[in-house]
Amino acid sequence: MDIPNTDSDSLLTGLNNKQLEAVTLPHQSSLILAGAGSGKTRVLTTRIAWLIQTGQTSPMGLMAVTFTNKAAKEMLTRLTSMMPINTRGMWVGTFHGLCNRLLRAHHREAGLPSTFQILDNSDQLSSIKRLLKLMNIDDEKFAPKQVQGYINNCKEEGLRADKVEAHDAHSQRLNEIYAEYDNQCNREGVADFSELLLRCYELLARDAYIREHYQSRFQYILVDEFQDTNRLQYMWLKLLAGTSNCMFAVGDDDQSIYGFRGARVGNMQDFENDFNVQNIVKLEENYRSHSNILDAANAIISHNQNRLGKNLWTSAGKGEPVRIYEAYNDTDEAQFIVDEIKILHAEGTSLGDIAMLYRSNAQSRVIEHVLFSANLPYRVYGGLRFFERAEIKHSLAYMRLIANANDDTALLRVINFPTRGIGARTLEQLQVEARAADCSLWQAAVNRAGDGKKGVKGIEGFVALVREMTGQAYGISLSEVAEIATTLSGLKSYYQSTKEGEDRIENLEELVTAAVAFTNQDLGNHNNVDGDT
Template sequence: MLHLIPVQIVSELLEHLTDAQREAVTTTEGPVLVLAAAGSGKTRVITHRIAYLIELGVAPWSICALTFTNKAAGEMRERVHQLILGRSVGGPDERRIRGLTVMTFHALCARLLRRFAEISGLPSLKPDFAIYDASDQTATIKSVIAELNLSTKNWPVASVRAAISSAKNELKDAAAFAADAGDFASRQVARIYAGYEQALRRANAIDFDDLLLLTARMLRDNAEVRTLCRDRWSYLMIDEYQDTNHAQFVIASLLAGDPSDKPNICVVGDPDQSIYSWRGADISNILEFEERFPDAKVIALGENFRSTAPILAAADTLIKHNVRRKDKPLFTSRKGGQRPRVILCTDERHESDLICDCFKQLNEDGLPWRDMAVLYRTNALSRVMEDALRTGGVPYIIARGTAFYEREEVRHALAYLRVVANPADDVALARIVNTPARGIGKTSLARLADIASARRMPLFEVMRDVGAVGGLTPRAVNAIAKFVAMIDTWTGAGTFLGADVASTLHELVERVIIESGLEKHYESRAATSGQASDAERLDNLDELVSSAKAFEDEFDPTADPAAELTLSETDQDPDAPPLLAMLRAYLESVALVADADTIDPDQGAVTLMTLHAAKGLEFPAVAIIGLEQGLLPHSRANESPDDLEEERRLCFVGMTRAMHQLTMTSVRYRTIRGISERMIPSIFIEEFGPHTVDISDQADDSRDHEERWQRGAGRAGRPQSRNGPRPPSLAQGKPVPEFPVGCTVRHPQFGLGEVLSVQGGANARAQVRFRQAGVKTLVLEFARLQRVQ
């Protein structure tokens, strides 16, 4: 039963809230949608709302607040405890908050399933069930594939696991999935799904997706459980509602109750910060909340307490280009501030050096390193920035990710190079001998290792003479011989004198990546898994080639201290070819990066992270690099308007991490696979408008750089497309041919296509549907299109 709150308590709870926050806190009855703009204090609203309900006399155990991370749930619980225990009449009383439910969706589902296991819809599920993580899932699915006499080559575990996960998030069990399987591939996955579920049941186990699926099904099908839950939690609050998937939406709806009963459900979120569709989040859940609950009260939190007015003006101008959103104010009461800067740079090195110099100046002016951050769309962009910061003596950390040279695919490629440089490196050899898989089993390797140990010789030397080793199958002998021959192809049988040896460092690195099978391996993973992280592995391998090219361009054994110290005098080989010496120096420089000194915690460090990882954080100074078509927005954004809107939201999230200073950069040339490619500035730069950002063109357009780019592009043979709109203020105004809508055109890379639309002006561009490459938006000035009569 609700009761009146003493005036003193009301004053203390509400005195530091804005009018909009106060309305969100005190609107306790019926469905409520709180549209919380970036930096508007949504956590403060949720915790004060919980405390307000408790002070009204609502029993703590009848309140349920759900979020997405344990950290966020813990922070909410702590804040509520402080609010209640610090303001309670008669002093602190732990009993007044006992029973309060503040946890993640998955934690709540686990609790419900353990409580109602016997009626969850799975008769064999016992309350002490195990929860399988990704590693457990992978092992189980791999075993099922083998039991079904299928091959993981044709049915990769990662792609099967992704398909099963997607199905469960859509509330499809194995039977429903099988019923919808319309082709051979889907029917085979359905068999694996069914076998996987049987294996889970035998082990009395469920996976993380089952937590949501089984809870949603239990609440849907079991009226008794549904009623018990609704009676227990009469007040439901959900944070980050824009990040909910279909299963979480169903769970929330079933816990809330019939919309006609005007249930007390309060959801908090921001459609403009919905950036996780790739992992199942559905922006429709928050956009259509009012359709689900017609009596919902909508409250907009528009005042930002983080950023300056100029930063917010630029971010708001950008996000208003999205169609699928809920319009709301975005403002701040803070006065002053600098407009965000957009700096056009020559290339990625110029970009990184500029940011490094900017941060060093800020540090000299008194801003700690820990108050600065560099954000980027893909992890591959961090490598050059890391090099610049390290060379400039700026401490940095890679947040929520792995430093470039520590990433799996990069470490694999470097291990190959280490064996090329030193075939006696058994540690590197063990990493690559069966990566990718080439039919060299553990038993065969153990046999060879035993012989190498007994003879006290490198493992590679034993492998070279594999024909003389007994106890191996013909298949293993053949696989090992092919592996040795592959290494010898790159080294000229260990002498660098072979006829087919690479002549440059970056050529060697590229050949190793391709001929070892690493590129094909990660291409296959990316194609089958559909995961962005797998696609980024290919970008990282390309970036490694660029790293080698950059080292090669600057390598001078007489001037570079790192190169001079690579080998001791006793290890120097005066007859070693220059390429071998360069390779060894390069590997040494990489090792120094990996073994960088630990950062002084008192000094702090600049944070490097992806835009996705930055959500929820804030920094006084932020730099966003790589504002180019194909990077931000990502090339995948060409596939649909919804994808482009999500990229725009991602840029918005990055911009609103900045508190005082925001710098964004775009380069004219970016090195991809050792080749300098001409880039097109991001369409977002145009969308900022002429009055919200200061654009500074510092790019070097000298003839020398243009000629070097043209030579590089001609040598590449396979440049990656980075096409898209270019801001009018940046275009060179050169005449371009006309292409009427409907005409057929030919592109040197994409082939034949039909012109769908044309936009004129200084940045004239055309949208073309290519027969093989799909729909692309091309800047006509650079597109090299030819009309086919």
């Protein structure tokens, strides 16, 4: 293949044959199947540098889309080190960042004020809570996080409220909330993350002048982690690409793990058909692992159906054999791991050089227990230790109230979780009453529930709940008490309606499993809910 000049030759130094093929592809839409550890970031950045160096486009004539700000920053840093260009102003960023930039430039056409503000997830949730209150909607039937997830899911499918099919009264009400939420955001001049992409897509779809301007500007569109794109992101990319621009999509269908967040691996196959892709380059040489690991991974992933297909390999040698230990139970599994760590440490391996991966957060509880018992220090990355997680603390707080209703700390944690309409003002009044009567918050709540005044419905419900839980818990095992605390409290039902609910419910179930070891302990002598022994 002829390279236009010697400067471009230097850019290509060190690339393997498949990487070189991908970087120097002609002006046609292409799919790069990049296996783990195959150098995809290098291919992407070198492709950009090569296109600029060979005069096929200018730094402002291409767009590169990533999924994280960190990836975008790394790409720009690498470009700066590869060639003497000013990357400031280049269209390299995340979907949300690029849409925000485009909407700022065309805010009037998009129906937004020039100073529109972006709602993060927390701000969006607060806005939804405020809306539900204004609409006089029961937030137990329509949990704010459930509503938030519904709205975002609809937007990520490219659907406004009037385009969503509602098959029952509950769905119809959700659509009404969605529509009113949009009205509220428009009045206030704000946009959530999902809105940035949807509003940008709608702008390009209806305004031919703006659409054609960007289509003529961006002759090359490069996309990282293409397997993680959702429906709306792909629709947006198709609009920008038009019929003649070149899309360079880098992804790995074997690494598509974000389906729960709306990612659609089928976009890769749609891309092949929609863009008549003739060039599919497979980056299969791995620079991260030895062949024993790769052979095992290839064998497992080969059972997946509808794969685009590739086979990772390495020249780094076989490495250590992959070992499998089939444990009798989770405790045996954890003990095996700890024994292996002790052997490695005794042989001179630093504990800081040992990593442990587990499939689900709920599995960490047993492992942490055995590590702690063995006096081995550890750190949990990407999450909290098991007993520090919010859902576990909530459950334990309910269990503490069952054992001793006068536990003010436990009561304050869950008196309004899941929400039951007890606000900060009511809690302040309750604390004042408790101090005046020199009693616990529980006793103050009991007194308030029985005084017949208005505004005590939530407190009455809480008092009744704790009494019911305590009555059911009398004389049963600790594991059964844990089941009551996670179920009767409403925690499981609440988390079923949240976006990360599946993981949290797994953790709650693991708490019950943890309590099984103590099922011989009888709670028959605990304090009852009115504080009498």
